[in-house]
Amino acid sequence: MSESVQFNIQVGNDLTWNVAPLLHEVKHALKKLIDDGKTSIIDLRSIPLAPGEEDTILQTLGQGEVHARLDALGPSEIIETQYSGVWLITHYNADDEIISRFIEVTNMPDILNSQKEDVAEAYGRLAATLENPELQNN
Amino acid sequence: MSEIEFLEWVRGPGFEIATVIFIAGVIIRLLEIVILGRKENLAEAKGSEMSSGLRTIVTRTIPDKGAFKRSTFTIVAGYIFHIGLFVTIFLFAPHILLFKDVIGLSWPALPTPIVDAFAVVTIITLLAILIHRMRDNVLRFLSTKEDYLVWMLTILPLITGYMAFHRIGMSAPTLLAIHILTVELLLVAFPFTKFMHAFTIVLARWYNGAISGYRGVES
Amino acid sequence: MTDRSSDKEKTLGDALRSQGVSRRSFLKFCAATASMMAISPAMIPKIAEALEKARKPSVIWLSFQECTGCTESLTRAHATTIENLIFDSISLDYHHTLQAAAGHAAEEAREVAMKENHGEYLLVVDGSIPMGDPGYSTIAGISNYDMLMEAAEGAAAIISVGTCATYGGLPMAKPNPTGAVSVGDLIKDKPIINVPGCPPIPVVITGVLTHFLTFGAIPELDHIGRPMVFYGQSIHDRCYRRPFYDKGLFAETFDDEGAQKGWCLYKLGCKGPTTYNACATTKWNNGTSFPIEAGHPCIGCSEPRFWDGGGFYKALSMPTQDIGKTAVYTAAGAVAAGVAIGGLNKLTKSGAAAAHDKTTIDDLEKE
Numbered sequence: 188m189s190e191s192v193q194f195n196i197q198v199g200n201d202l203t204w205n206v207a208p209l210l211h212e213v214k215h216a217l218k219k220l221i222d223d224g225k226t227s228i229i230d231l232r233s234i235p236l237a238p239g240e241e242d243t244i245l246q247t248l249g250q251g252e253v254h255a256r257l258d259a260l261g262p263s264e265i266i267e268t269q270y271s272g273v274w275l276i277t278h279y280n281a282d283d284e285i286i287s288r289f290i291e292v293t294n295m296p297d298i299l300n301s302q303k304e305d306v307a308e309a310y311g312r313l314a315a316t317l318e319n320p321e322l323q324n325n
Numbered sequence: 326m327s328e329i330e331f332l333e334w335v336r337g338p339g340f341e342i343a344t345v346i347f348i349a350g351v352i353i354r355l356l357e358i359v360i361l362g363r364k365e366n367l368a369e370a371k372g373s374e375m376s377s378g379l380r381t382i383v384t385r386t387i388p389d390k391g392a393f394k395r396s397t398f399t400i401v402a403g404y405i406f407h408i409g410l411f412v413t414i415f416l417f418a419p420h421i422l423l424f425k426d427v428i429g430l431s432w433p434a435l436p437t438p439i440v441d442a443f444a445v446v447t448i449i450t451l452l453a454i455l456i457h458r459m460r461d462n463v464l465r466f467l468s469t470k471e472d473y474l475v476w477m478l479t480i481l482p483l484i485t486g487y488m489a490f491h492r493i494g495m496s497a498p499t500l501l502a503i504h505i506l507t508v509e510l511l512l513v514a515f516p517f518t519k520f521m522h523a524f525t526i527v528l529a530r531w532y533n534g535a536i537s538g539y540r541g542v543e544s
Numbered sequence: 545m546t547d548r549s550s551d552k553e554k555t556l557g558d559a560l561r562s563q564g565v566s567r568r569s570f571l572k573f574c575a576a577t578a579s580m581m582a583i584s585p586a587m588i589p590k591i592a593e594a595l596e597k598a599r600k601p602s603v604i605w606l607s608f609q610e611c612t613g614c615t616e617s618l619t620r621a622h623a624t625t626i627e628n629l630i631f632d633s634i635s636l637d638y639h640h641t642l643q644a645a646a647g648h649a650a651e652e653a654r655e656v657a658m659k660e661n662h663g664e665y666l667l668v669v670d671g672s673i674p675m676g677d678p679g680y681s682t683i684a685g686i687s688n689y690d691m692l693m694e695a696a697e698g699a700a701a702i703i704s705v706g707t708c709a710t711y712g713g714l715p716m717a718k719p720n721p722t723g724a725v726s727v728g729d730l731i732k733d734k735p736i737i738n739v740p741g742c743p744p745i746p747v748v749i750t751g752v753l754t755h756f757l758t759f760g761a762i763p764e765l766d767h768i769g770r771p772m773v774f775y776g777q778s779i780h781d782r783c784y785r786r787p788f789y790d791k792g793l794f795a796e797t798f799d800d801e802g803a804q805k806g807w808c809l810y811k812l813g814c815k816g817p818t819t820y821n822a823c824a825t826t827k828w829n830n831g832t833s834f835p836i837e838a839g840h841p842c843i844g845c846s847e848p849r850f851w852d853g854g855g856f857y858k859a860l861s862m863p864t865q866d867i868g869k870t871a872v873y874t875a876a877g878a879v880a881a882g883v884a885i886g887g888l889n890k891l892t893k894s895g896a897a898a899a900h901d902k903t904t905i906d907d908l909e910k911e
Contacts, residue, residue, distance in 0.1 A: 228585030237784040259569035287579035302567035327848035352878035360886025419861035498818040
């Protein structure tokens with residue numbers, strides 16, 4: 188027999204009944220963003236989800252117009268879902284394993300912004316590079 | 326002793342001790358009753374003892390009208406908590422596993438939330454029965470220490486079982502161990518107290534039917 | 545090992561920046577840490593602030609009677625940059641499995657670290673300590689007991705990693721040939737954080753270390769010293785198969801229809817109801833799965849004495865001894881005794897009748 192082993196694990200929908208409440212929480216977070224301009228972050232690792240339920244949530248949220256990739260201590264994926272203001276941030280380690288996953292309801296996830304410490308450090312570095320005599324000749 | 330050690334003691338030696346005392350006690354007491362026997366009745370038998378006796382075991386389940394009017398609460402509450410005990414002990418999945426391990430038989434279980442509801446009703450009923458016993462003048466006068474002890478040993482497994490299932494108050498292994506311990510206390514006290522009515526009720530009802538049947542009258 | 549003299553005075557934030565870790569990467573690290581420690585994402589800025597200012601504590605790791613599973617569990621992070629970062633945020637001054645030094649140099653490093661950081665270093669212990677004979681387990685000729693007592697004296701806090709160090713574990717299982725005891729059995733005057741598990745989930749180990757770094761204090765502990773944040777819930781309470789338990793749908797064997805449908809494993813001996821750990825939510829291998837999800841009942845590996853817990857495949861409601869034989873012998877004995885006693889009673893009764901004894905209230909009330 189050359190067929191691979193089939194694992195017949197059938198799992199019903201909404202086993203933990205956490206899918207709908209979580210999506211409702213996203214809806215409420217969007218309202219808060221509209222009314223008060225407040226950001227909300229939901230940690231997807233903090234709620235027990237049965238196999239397949241996280242996929243259902245991600246499928247419902249879908250993919251929107253923005254797809255950013257971060258390369259900081261391993262890759263991170265930041266996408267705006269099909270619902271504007273609802274961002275999905277997935278952090279991977281260097282082995283492409285997921286280490287954390289957040290739904291951030293905001294205008295712009297903070298991690299996409301350039302950080303002021305990095306900007307300060309960049310200014311110093313660029314200034315040093317420009318003082319390099321080789322560059323000055325061009 | 327750590328909580329897991331406590332749990333393993335009640336699941337191991339504790340259960341063995343309780344079962345031995347229970348089985349030995351019940352068998353010895355029943356044999357004592359049967360062997361002591363009845364006085365020989367020298368009158369001629371006018372009807373069948375056995376058929377009347379067996380029938381009475383079943384028919385006494387229905388209370389007679391007079392008794393029902395006099396002790397309505399006792400009879401109704403009594404039925405409720407006995408049915409509740411039956412459901413919580415014999416129709417709860419983890420308990421059926423225990424029986425399967427000990428006597429080799431198993432049967433279908435009721436869904437757990439239903440058993441949970443029965444447990445709550447039974448606990449409330451038992452509390453009401455205690456209050457009734459303490460407030461009614463005649464009952465209070467008749468009650469002995471043993472009556473209160475038996476009541477306590479009946480309600481403790483229900484309360485600790487409910488707490489263990491819902492994990493109220495203490496850590497899970499400790500709650501489960503305490504629940505099993507209360508059941509073992511009940512088993513140990515069983516042959517020495519009025520718990521024996523669980524078995525003697527059959528003998529008593531049979532006897533009532535038999536003496537009536539022997540005389541050829543309705544029982 | 546990192547050069548201790550240069551970054552001893554640096555804060556964690558400075559140390560990371562000097563390694564070229566951008567602020568953005570640091571934020572990613574803090575987010576992952578918050579997720580790991582089950583802290584609300586709203587606290588991420590606070591964590592960033594705290595870690596930024598934290599100073600690298602010295603950590604001494606002592607391994608006693610252990611299988612090295614706990615170290616292995618932790619270093620599954622060999623390529624995981626986040627865990628590496630945590631290791632970089634501590635100064636691991638002694639770990640005889642991981643360190644490059646050996647022999648006298650290694651022991652000297654330990655003694656120097658202990659002296660320089662007296663009263664401030666973190667002591668991490670895995671493995672149990674044999675009290676039967678000090679020779680059962682030694683490091684560099686020093687018995688585990690002596691090494692533990694010496695190291696504990698100058699420690700700020702002790703973290704016991706793995707069920708062996710927290711509760712005795714496998715060496716302590718019957719008949720305990722080495723006289724193994726746990727760290728908590730020996731040390732009574734220092735704060736001890738118990739991180740049990742066989743092994744503990746890697747993020748739980750690093751989470752506790754990080755909590756200590758972030759807040760400079762011990763997390764809230766339960767009645768047997770485990771951090772509530774990871775050990776506050778039983779597996780049963782967070783198990784995704786719980787609806788099947790409640791409905792009474794159980795797998796009876798390992799390959800039957802119930803098992804394939806993912807039904808509850810209570811009947812197969814699952815110790816989930818009496819076990820406290822984070823397996824059901826945090827899971828293993830970065831959230832991939834955990835034993836119950838893989839189809840095997842929980843063995844209760846973060847509870848004390850779980851090895852002697854009545855068998856991994858015996859359901860919790862079943863008695864652990866074989867009752868059948870005992871019951872039959874008891875019944876047989878009881879029948880014999882009952883007949884004998886009954887006979888004696890009859891003799892007493894007929895004797896009393898022949899002697900025309902009066903019947904008293906006592907006779908009637910006797911049970």
